Amino acid sequence: MILAEEKYELDGKEILLRSANENIDDANMLINYLQTVTGETRFLMCEPDEVKYTTEEELSFIKKHNESANGLLILAFVDGEYAGNCSFxxxxxxxxxxxxxxxxxxxxxxxxxxxxxxxxxxxxxRKIKEQGYEQVELNVVSGNDRAYHLYESLGFKECGRIPKANKYDDGTYSDNIIMVHVF
Ligand SMILES: CC(C)(COP(=O)(O)OP(=O)(O)OC[C@H]1O[C@@H](n2cnc3c(N)ncnc32)[C@H](O)[C@@H]1OP(=O)(O)O)[C@@H](O)C(=O)NCCC(=O)NCCS
Incomplete structure (x- = not known):
């Protein structure tokens, strides 16, 4: 699916939401982003050195989301700068x-x-609901209180936990908490 451009204002900043374009600039921007964000937090699914997508692989990831009725990738720009994304x-x-x-x-x-x-x-x-899905599922790493709070406030409920799902290079662990939102 494609998200036609949507504009918002948040905290005095201009927010632009759009799908990724199937071009080298967006593909490389997404790879660089993944390598950066995985290093900024323990709460994503892998280490930065494990992000090894090629531009071609990223282009097909974008194409898959843009052409499929069963997926959507939304990029967010804040005052013109790429800020991150979400997807289903x-x-x-x-x-x-x-x-x-x-x-x-x-x-x-x-x-x-x-x-x-x-x-x-x-x-x-909103987009997932419009497509007729009945429930939305996610995993959140234990200790990610900001994300947990946000999901809960949007109607997600914790329904299970995989203990020690993640083992870090320093030998510590975290759990994966499974949350579900039923429309
Ligand atoms: C998780 C993430 C997407 C949330 O986006 P965000 O823009 O930072 O979150 P928002 O500002 O919209 O909302 C955060 C909410 O958590 C609350 N919050 C912030 N820190 C918190 C904490 N330590 N404990 C509980 N709640 C907290 C805020 O008050 C706000 O709630 P409110 O709107 O009811 O006041 C973002 O922080 C992120 O990308 N984190 C790193 C990657 C990640 O963790 N992804 C999720 C993987 S499951």
């Missing part, structure tokens, strides 16, 4: 799972904490 993908491996969508979101550290995550998730949830 339908769990379409079987008819029995077609009512479920999974989501992900990450912002550069610089753009956290002034409401952009909430805005992005509100837009994403």
């Amino acid at each position: 993908e339908g769990k379409t491996s079987s008819r029995r799972a077609k009512h479920r969508a999974g989501i992900g979101i990450a912002l550069f550290q610089k753009y956290m904490g002034f409401g952009l995550g909430r805005l992005l998730l509100e837009v994403l949830l």
Whole structure:
């Protein structure tokens, strides 16, 4: 799916939301972003040196989201600067799972904490609901209190936990908390 450009104002800043363009500039911007954000927080799914996407792979990731009815990638720009993205993908491996969508979101550290995550998730949830999905699922790492609070305030409920799902290079662990939002 494509998100036609949407503009908002938040905390005196101009916010532009749009889909990714299927070009080298956006593809490389997304790879650089992933390498940066995975290093800024323990709360994403891998280490920065594990982000090894090529430009071609990123282009096909963008194409897949733009052309599929079962996925949407939304990029956010704050006063013209790329700030992060969120996305959904339908769990379409079987008819029995077609009512479920999974989501992900990450912002550069610089753009956290002034409401952009909430805005992005509100837009994403609206799009998912419009597509007819009945529930939205996500994983959040234990200790990510900001994300947990945000998800809970948007109607997600904790429904399970995988203990010690993540082991860090320093030998410490975190859990994955599973949350579900039912429309
Ligand atoms: C998680 C993330 C998307 C949230 O976006 P954001 O723009 O920073 O969040 P917002 O400013 O919209 O909202 C944060 C909310 O958490 C609250 N909050 C902030 N720090 C908190 C804390 N330590 N404990 C509990 N709540 C907290 C804020 O008050 C706000 O709630 P409110 O709107 O009810 O006042 C963003 O911080 C991010 O990208 N983090 C790094 C990557 C990540 O963790 N991704 C999620 C993986 S599941």
